[in-house]
Ligand code: DCP
């Protein structure tokens with residue numbers, strides 16, 4: 503069809519579509535339905551074009567593209583082609599760009615600005631650039647944060663978190679999602695999903711997470727905060743605490759590192775590198791990225807699907823939901839407002855979502871398998887969700 507990846511790659515607007523898709527995914531994640539829809543429509547329009555759209559005027563003339571999106575499209579198209587013109591045959595510049603793009607939280611715009619300011623290396627940034635606190639963490643721990651975490655270390659890190667969590671509140675349940683739940687040998691980060699029986703909003707879990715983070719910080723397990731609970735990236739929420747926490751952690755030197763709890767054949771610290779030796783010869787633990795995600799029990803199934811991924815799998819499930827008159831996001835599977843008849847088709851008892859009518863009526867939130875069922879998709883084990 504017109505929506506697959508190979509078709510996008512051949513499109514003259516492929517790069518613009520790719521960037522818009524990332525923004526669309528972001529707005530979708532923060533439940534900004536209005537922007538998500540606007541971006542989705544613009545992407546559909548761009549996919550139909552046979553020439554590259556580079557100016558605001560040309561973009562604005564197309565269907566379903568407003569002034570501001572037209573300006574965005576022109577900006578993406580021109581900055582990206584500028585970059586290609588300037589850097590394509592300039593190996594050092596291209597190398598600098600790749601280095602900067604691998605710094606945690608740094609995108610194309612930021613990286614290009616640093617290059618324009620004359621910076622080429624991490625040392626240039628460290629010594630001369632005006633870095634935000636997060637950028638400084640990304641630069642100072644560049645190697646660590648670009649190293650994948652072996653599965654056994656994710657398991658050990660998680661055991662540590664789980665022990666502290668159950669000491670605070672034994673009723674709270676934790677699970678590692680993301681690539682770890684899909685069975686990966688190594689992960690880019692650790693995605694810890696936090697839930698508790700009887701909860702209906704993430705806010706109910708905030709006091710617990712605040713306590714847990716406090717304990718883990720004091721014990722030296724958590725070493726940096728990148729996005730705290732008071733970080734309002736979600737522009738649709740009015741001053742509510744965020745339901746996620748992003749930061750860095752280290753494996754305590756005495757934590758056991760075993761693939762299985764009773765595997766005596768593999769002594770700790772022998773098969774995986776969890777410490778790094780610095781220039782001065784001192785050993786220090788490797789910094790790892792950790793995310794905490796607060797999920798009420800009522801949304802647990804939908805959140806599990808979302809945070810298990812992978813992102814392509816999520817996108818195809820959402821697309822399928824849309825085709826069937828439903829809407830899937832990290833909070834639940836909903837009946838689209840304009841398409842109430844689908845409820846009759848699925849035979850589901852329809853209840854109103856606590857978040858109001860914006861998302862339509864809630865079909866299922868808490869049960870992962872039930873969401874697959876209602877969508878009419880055969881159950882896929884997490885290990886089968888790589889796409
Ligand atoms: N996710 C998504 N769309 C995105 C980003 C994330 O659907 N744009 C979902 C699917 C991911 C999950 O969130 O599996 C966790 O995000 P991560 O970035 O941590 O990705 P993974 O855990 O899958 O991979 P990695 O090993 O790189 O952490």
Ligand code: MG
Nearest residue numbers: 680681691693
């Ligand atoms: Mg992950």
Ligand code: MN
Nearest residue numbers: 691692693793
């Ligand atoms: Mn993550």
